[in-house]
Amino acid sequence: MHPLQCVLQVQRSLGWGPLASVSWLSLRMCRAHSSLSSTTCPSPERQEDGARKDFSSRLATGPTFQHFLKSASAPQEKLSSEVEDPPPYLMMDELLGRERKVYLETYGCQMNVNDTEIAWSILQKSGYLRTSNLQEADVILLVTCSIREKAEQTIWNRLHQLKALKTRRPRSRVPLRIGILGCMAERLKEEILNREKMVDVLAGPDAYRDLPRLLAVAESGQQAANVLLSLDETYADVMPVQTSPSATSAFVSIMRGCDNMCSYCIVPFTRGRERSRPVASILEEVKKLSDSPGFLAVMTLLGQNVNSFRDNSEVQFNNAVSTNLSRGFATNYKAKQGGLRFAHLLDQVSRVDPEMRIRFTSPHPKDFPDEVLQLIHERDNICKQIHLPAQSGSSRVLEAMRRGYSREAYVELVHHIKESIPGVSLSSDFIAGFCGETEEDHVQTVSLLREVQYNMGFLFAYSMRQKTRAYHRLKDDVPEEVKLRRLEELITVFREEATKANQMSVGCTQLVLVEGLSKRSATDLCGRNDGNLKVIFPDADMEDVNNPGLRVRAQPGDYVLVKITSASSQTLRGHVLCRTTLKDSSANC
Numbered sequence: 028m029h030p031l032q033c034v035l036q037v038q039r040s041l042g043w044g045p046l047a048s049v050s051w052l053s054l055r056m057c058r059a060h061s062s063l064s065s066t067t068c069p070s071p072e073r074q075e076d077g078a079r080k081d082f083s084s085r086l087a088t089g090p091t092f093q094h095f096l097k098s099a100s101a102p103q104e105k106l107s108s109e110v111e112d113p114p115p116y117l118m119m120d121e122l123l124g125r126e127r128k129v130y131l132e133t134y135g136c137q138m139n140v141n142d143t144e145i146a147w148s149i150l151q152k153s154g155y156l157r158t159s160n161l162q163e164a165d166v167i168l169l170v171t172c173s174i175r176e177k178a179e180q181t182i183w184n185r186l187h188q189l190k191a192l193k194t195r196r197p198r199s200r201v202p203l204r205i206g207i208l209g210c211m212a213e214r215l216k217e218e219i220l221n222r223e224k225m226v227d228v229l230a231g232p233d234a235y236r237d238l239p240r241l242l243a244v245a246e247s248g249q250q251a252a253n254v255l256l257s258l259d260e261t262y263a264d265v266m267p268v269q270t271s272p273s274a275t276s277a278f279v280s281i282m283r284g285c286d287n288m289c290s291y292c293i294v295p296f297t298r299g300r301e302r303s304r305p306v307a308s309i310l311e312e313v314k315k316l317s318d319s320p321g322f323l324a325v326m327t328l329l330g331q332n333v334n335s336f337r338d339n340s341e342v343q344f345n346n347a348v349s350t351n352l353s354r355g356f357a358t359n360y361k362a363k364q365g366g367l368r369f370a371h372l373l374d375q376v377s378r379v380d381p382e383m384r385i386r387f388t389s390p391h392p393k394d395f396p397d398e399v400l401q402l403i404h405e406r407d408n409i410c411k412q413i414h415l416p417a418q419s420g421s422s423r424v425l426e427a428m429r430r431g432y433s434r435e436a437y438v439e440l441v442h443h444i445k446e447s448i449p450g451v452s453l454s455s456d457f458i459a460g461f462c463g464e465t466e467e468d469h470v471q472t473v474s475l476l477r478e479v480q481y482n483m484g485f486l487f488a489y490s491m492r493q494k495t496r497a498y499h500r501l502k503d504d505v506p507e508e509v510k511l512r513r514l515e516e517l518i519t520v521f522r523e524e525a526t527k528a529n530q531m532s533v534g535c536t537q538l539v540l541v542e543g544l545s546k547r548s549a550t551d552l553c554g555r556n557d558g559n560l561k562v563i564f565p566d567a568d569m570e571d572v573n574n575p576g577l578r579v580r581a582q583p584g585d586y587v588l589v590k591i592t593s594a595s596s597q598t599l600r601g602h603v604l605c606r607t608t609l610k611d612s613s614a615n616c
């Protein structure tokens with residue numbers, strides 16, 4: 028049996044959810060392997076034999092029932108990466124980084140960027156150093172994405188390059204260790220270890236606290252893995268280390284996982300059940316960031332279903348009040364009740380600093396009750412920008428996707444949002460060529476793009492993922508070339524409509540948060556408007572409304588008023604009028 032299988036089987040047979048005690052037990056099972064004379068894995072038969080033979084002796088020396096009771100009731104902080112009580116066969120200093128240099132590479136969505144910061148925060152506390160130079164690294168960790176086949180192929184290709192680096196490494200240096208973190212580790216588990224023998228460490232999205240131990244095991248030449256999903260891990264007490272401290276924006280993870288089980292999507296399998304971080308810990312992080320020097324202008328609240336947020340950690344709010352969904356929307360799961368909801372969190376976060384813009388991503392259209400829309404409308408610093416992933420414009424396809432709404436309900440929601448938040452900027456995700464999608468279904472999607480006129484769009488060709496409901500129950504029957512042709516058509520229509528939507532800003536004065544120099548021209552600056560659209564304008568002298576008579580140049584993090592003069596599907600152009608503040612701004616559209 029492979030060490031990983033051995034860990035997985037023990038977990039399965041005991042049926043444990045929470046991480047602490049299970050991963051401790053998995054350590055003890057690894058110990059059985061590490062006591063084998065060879066550092067490479069022995070034959071499966073020998074391993075099974077050995078495991079059976081010394082099972083009773085390990086039982087005698089292993090943790091007691093009380094140990095597990097204690098671990099299960101231990102407060103969250105106990106799980107921290109600052110291991111107080113190392114397992115008996117790993118010395119405390121073996122769990123430390125001993126100044127080994129870690130190179131982290133991130134793939135996929137913003138959640139992965141945040142996960143990279145969490146993983147780094149844990150490793151930094153354990154004494155690792157960070158490097159941005161691949162050649163200098165002792166440990167290379169890839170934070171991976173599984174959402175589409177192409178995302179995974181990129182990682183396989185990268186692993187081949189890294190293999191060469193590992194083989195060429197001079198013997199005078201400590202051996203290079205390579206780790207796969209995140210969704211791909213979770214989805215493929217032992218397949219990665221078997222296919223790519225040079226991968227030393229696998230850590231699923233809920234196992235980052237275990238990284239110091241996994242790397243310590245890898246130091247001894249063995250492969251180490253923890254792909255357990257948790258019901259409650261939110262890394263609430265891990266302050267992510269922001270990778271670019273000069274940036275004008277920060278991301279705060281407020282929830283993890285997804286319970287929606289859309290039929291095409293791997294996320295519920297790789298990131299596990301939906302769970303929200305306690306409001307108090309989110310506010311603490313937001314306040315810390317807002318107080319940190321050199322920062323801050325935009326705070327983005329992150330989650331797989333950010334507006335499905337539900338903090339059940341405070342008993343007094345766990346009443347039987349049922350959930351208000353958007354009209355005409357349903358869930359694939361049993362209705363949840365009580366807890367502090369997204370409107371409450373948004374209200375609290377937006378009060379921390381009236382000059383800090385608040386954004387959130389990625390929401391689900393089912394969770395836009397009126398109180399959330401009202402709040403976005405009335406609070407100046409909550410951006411009037413809503414991502415409303417439609418996925419398809421055909422009710423028949425939406426049903427096959429198990430999205431919980433029809434085209435009509437979605438369109439009604441769009442109208443309701445546009446009425447509730449005048450000037451709102453809308454964006455969406457669409458999938459072309461889902462199982463059973465006909466030309467007529469595709470035409471319906473094209474017509475939805477025309478009807479809504481999104482300002483931004485993220486369009487993908489369907490990529491079949493094992494484990495999903497679509498994989499088991501539906502046929503991936505749209506030929507690749509048809510998927511790509513439909514995707515092209517969606518992109519063309521989206522661009523045409525976005526250009527029209529964005530052109531409505533021409534002649535308006537917009538509040539723009541300056542990010543820095545434009546990538547294309549050294550004489551232009553670049554920033555974002557409230558709708559998150561890029562705005563380019565010449566770097567010129569201007570008045571500061573708070574210091575009349577003073578001429579200033581815009582700096583990153585400044586709010587400026589820009590008169591919009593032209594628009595394309597992705598950018599606005601204009602000229603700067605004055606430097607201002609969010610609360611004093613007199614943007615007119």
Ligand code: 5AD
Binds near residue numbers: 458
């Ligand atoms: N194939 C193509 N696109 C997908 N998405 C999710 N799963 C798949 C898949 N199997 C898209 C959806 C989702 C976005 C993050 O990725 O549009 O909203």
Ligand code: SF4
Binds near residue numbers: 289294391
């Ligand atoms: Fe995937 Fe649907 Fe969950 Fe989004 S809501 S992460 S598409 S299952």
